[in-house]
Amino acid sequence: MKFNLKIWRQKNAQAAGKMVDYTIENINADMSFLEMMDVLNEQLIRKGDEPVAFDHDCREGICGMCSMHINGRPHGPLRGTTTCQLYMRNFTDGETIFIEPFRANSFPIIRDLVVDRSAFDRIMQVGGFVSVNTGQVQDANNIPVNKADADLAMDAASCIGCGACVAACKNASASLFVSAKISQYALLPQGRIEAQERVLAMVNQMDEEGFGSCTNTGACEAECPKGISLTNIARMNREYYVASIS
Amino acid sequence: MNKKSGTKSLFSTLIGKKMLMGLTGLFLITFLVVHCGINALIFFNDGGELFNKGAEFMGTNLLIRTMEIVLFLGIIAHIVDALLLTLSNNKTRIVKYAHQKPNANSKWYSRWMGLLGTLILMFLIIHLKHFWVISRFTDHIAHSELDKLPGQETMFAEMKEIFENPMVVLLYVAAMVSLAYHLMHGFQSAFQTMGWNHPKYTPAIKKIGFWFSIIIPFVFALMPIALHLGIIK
Ligand code: HEM
Ligand code: SF4
Ligand code: FES
Numbered sequence: 349m350k351f352n353l354k355i356w357r358q359k360n361a362q363a364a365g366k367m368v369d370y371t372i373e374n375i376n377a378d379m380s381f382l383e384m385m386d387v388l389n390e391q392l393i394r395k396g397d398e399p400v401a402f403d404h405d406c407r408e409g410i411c412g413m414c415s416m417h418i419n420g421r422p423h424g425p426l427r428g429t430t431t432c433q434l435y436m437r438n439f440t441d442g443e444t445i446f447i448e449p450f451r452a453n454s455f456p457i458i459r460d461l462v463v464d465r466s467a468f469d470r471i472m473q474v475g476g477f478v479s480v481n482t483g484q485v486q487d488a489n490n491i492p493v494n495k496a497d498a499d500l501a502m503d504a505a506s507c508i509g510c511g512a513c514v515a516a517c518k519n520a521s522a523s524l525f526v527s528a529k530i531s532q533y534a535l536l537p538q539g540r541i542e543a544q545e546r547v548l549a550m551v552n553q554m555d556e557e558g559f560g561s562c563t564n565t566g567a568c569e570a571e572c573p574k575g576i577s578l579t580n581i582a583r584m585n586r587e588y589y590v591a592s593i594s
Numbered sequence: 595m596n597k598k599s600g601t602k603s604l605f606s607t608l609i610g611k612k613m614l615m616g617l618t619g620l621f622l623i624t625f626l627v628v629h630c631g632i633n634a635l636i637f638f639n640d641g642g643e644l645f646n647k648g649a650e651f652m653g654t655n656l657l658i659r660t661m662e663i664v665l666f667l668g669i670i671a672h673i674v675d676a677l678l679l680t681l682s683n684n685k686t687r688i689v690k691y692a693h694q695k696p697n698a699n700s701k702w703y704s705r706w707m708g709l710l711g712t713l714i715l716m717f718l719i720i721h722l723k724h725f726w727v728i729s730r731f732t733d734h735i736a737h738s739e740l741d742k743l744p745g746q747e748t749m750f751a752e753m754k755e756i757f758e759n760p761m762v763v764l765l766y767v768a769a770m771v772s773l774a775y776h777l778m779h780g781f782q783s784a785f786q787t788m789g790w791n792h793p794k795y796t797p798a799i800k801k802i803g804f805w806f807s808i809i810i811p812f813v814f815a816l817m818p819i820a821l822h823l824g825i826i827k
Contacts, residue, residue, distance in 0.1 A: 354692070367692050420695030446693040453686055518696065518705050519683035551609055552602060560686040561608035561679050563707060564783040570699035579791045585609055586789030592604045 349375045349436055352444040353388065355400055358457055361464075365457070367446075377437040381424065382407060382414060384436055401460040409433040409573065412508030415515070416461055417448040422512035422571045430510065430573045450511050452520035454558045465511050467557040468525060474553045475546035476529045478538050497535045504531035506574045513568030513576070519560025524568035526554050527584035528576045534587055544591035551588050611679055616787035618672035619780050623806075625665055630810050633817060639826050642750025643738070649749040650737045653729060673715060680708040703775040704783070710776040717769030724756055725749070757821040766818040770811035777807030 350373045358365025372388050379387070382404050389399035405413040414431035418424035424434045439445060447461065455463040493501075505528075513524035530547050533539025539546070562581060569578045604610040632652060635645040652658050696705060703710065729735045735749055736742030747755070757763055781803030785791070790799075820826045 356692070417691060420691070420693045421698055425698075448691055448693070451687050451689055451691055453688055516699055518700075520686035521683075551607055555602075555607050558686060560683040561612050562787075563683070563704065564779075564786050565700035565704040567696070567699040578786065579793075579796075582786050582789045582791030584789075585613070585787060588607075588609050589604070589613060589789065592610070 349377055349439070349441045351375060351384075351436075351439065351442070353447060354444065355447045355461070356449055357400070357460055358449075360459055361456055365460075367448075375436055377435070379436050380407070380432055381416070381418070381434040381436065382432050401458075401462045403462050404432060407432040410508060412510030412573075415450045415463060415465070415511055417446075417450055417515055419446050422450060422515040423510075423573055427570070428573055428575055430508075433573075450515035452511075452514050452559070454520060454522070455511060455514065463511075465509070467559070468509050468511065468522070470557065471522070471526060471550055471553045472529065475542070475549040476533075478533060479542060491537050493536055501532050501535040504528045504535070504576065504580055507532075507572075507576050508574060510573060512571045512573060514559065516567040516571040517560065517562075518565060518567065519563060521562045521568070522554050522557070522559040523562040523581045523584065524572060524576055524578070526550055527580035530584045530587060531580045534583065543587060544594070547584065547587040547591050551584070608679070608682070611675055612787050614671060614675050615679065616784040618668045618675065619784045620788075621668045622665075622672060623777070623781065623784075625668075626810055630813055634813060636750065636753075636817060636821070636826050641739075641827065642748060642753075645750050646738050646748045649729070669718075673711070676708060676711055701779065704779040707776060707779060710772045713772040714769060714776060717765065717772070720765065721769075724762075725752070728752065754821050757818045760822065763818040763822045767815045770815040773814075774807050774811040777811070778804065781807055 350371070353370040353372060354367045355370060356365055357368045370388060372384065372391070375384050375387065382402070385400065385402055392399045403413045403415055405411040407414075409430045409432060412430070414423075416423065416431045418431065418434070423429055423431050424438070426434055426438055449455075449457050449461045449463050454467045455465055458464050507525060507528035509525065511525070514520050514522050517523075530550060533546060534543050564578070564581075566578060569576065602610075605614060632648040633645070635648050636642060638644050696702075729749065734746060735752065736746040737748070739748055742748060757766075782796075782800045785796070785799050785803075
């Protein structure tokens with residue numbers, strides 16, 4: 349397959365960037381999007397040009413590193429996929445593909461398609477954990493958790509922190525990510541103990557980092573590779589109101 | 595984990611600001627029901643007799659007059675809050691995407707609430723000037739056909755006169771289209787903002803919101819049309 353690529357190139361955080369055109373040929377339909385990028389980079393290196401910097405790690409859809417805005421959508425045209433799980437057969441031969449970094453002031457560009465998502469880490473640092481006084485491992489089933497809550501907590505915990513929700517949101521809001529992290533603890537007895545401090549601290553930090561507010565457009569849920577539900581945002585809001593008036 | 599120190603008060607965070615948006619939005623929705631109900635009295639087609647009584651009640655009842663003040667405060671809070679949120683949200687992505695497909699993941703009217711609201715606001719100003727100003731600040735309006743003084747008119751007669759102008763009718767209908775889309779997103783959005791999301795009730799709320807945002811603006815829009823065409827006399 350052959351593609352016309354329009355890729356955002358930017359030397360560093362300060363430099364002005366621009367879209368640059370590339371043409372790439374002889375791409376196997378069963379290559380992943382990142383493999384196609386590898387082929388492009390090999391060609392660039394052979395020509396003595398700078399390769400396109402992009403983030404990736406697991407290449408199996410579980411780490412959340414592969415942030416790319418492809419043809420107008422985070423992680424490209426398929427629902428529920430990361431960029432590494434997107435295959436070239438999902439594009440048509442000869443297609444023009446726009447490749448941009450995830451855009452948000454809170455995700456400053458480091459180089460080309462690589463953005464700095466440490467704002468998420470800082471939100472986690474203020475409350476995305478359960479304080480445990482280490483000691484003997486507890487017996488299984490010592491703390492009863494009902495099945496429905498356990499399932500919801502597991503669903504929330506499947507967030508991989510990729511940032512597609514922020515990239516898709518017209519307000520660059522981090523509500524889906526933060527609410528998933530708050531929910532995974534709020535739903536379990538172990539997390540209830542610090543639930544109020546957690547929601548206050550994390551909501552506060554989310555604002556500090558410059559993310560926007562939630563207009564409930566649902567773009568985040570639609571683009572989330574892990575299908576994190578908007579119900580988590582409602583839960584975060586509930587938790588937040590209760591914590592801030594009590 | 596840090597105790598509650600260092601965290602902001604409710605209304606200074608974005609979620610708190612959104613809560614105010616949701617509360618005032620829901621309050622304005624209840625106002626729409628009352629307003630639409632009273633005005634729909636013209637559909638009795640009794641020469642405006644019932645409607646004029648309704649208008650008189652709304653203009654003189656103490657509870658209603660108090661609620662009128664609350665209503666103005668509610669609208670102002672909704673507008674100021676909308677402005678603050680929209681302005682801050684417009685600053686979160688300084689460098690825009692070169693290519694974006696927003697329709698692939700969200701409805702256009704959910705993204706244009708600020709614009710739809712601004713259209714509603716422009717309409718509100720004209721609408722208040724048409725009816726509220728003359729009824730509260732002039733003695734042009736009589737309570738009924740019987741006790742009207744020379745130079746006075748009833749609310750119903752005033753309404754018929756205003757809607758003789760087809761441009762005014764068009765303006766009112768266009769404003770109701772904006773309101774319909776504002777509510778199409780806003781009704782269910784307010785529940786989500788308030789945290790009232792439930793596997794059983796949320797689908798029902800969405801359905802009610804959908805029909806509410808069609809029926810109420812539709813009934814409102816019928817009024818100027820019916821008066822203009824003389825279907826209601
Ligand atoms: C009768 C008139 C109005 C009604 C019934 C109404 C109702 C609502 C409702 C229910 C919401 C959803 C709140 C939420 O998402 O939690 C909303 C949102 C909004 N309204 Fe209104 N509204 C009215 C007039 C206005 C006006 C005059 C403006 C602006 C000048 C406005 C601007 C907005 C904006 C910008 C939002 C979205 C805020 C956000 O989510 O970021 N509205 N409205
Ligand atoms: S909520 Fe979904 S889109 Fe957002 S960071 Fe988590 S996995 Fe990514
Ligand atoms: S590289 Fe790990 S999710 Fe794509």
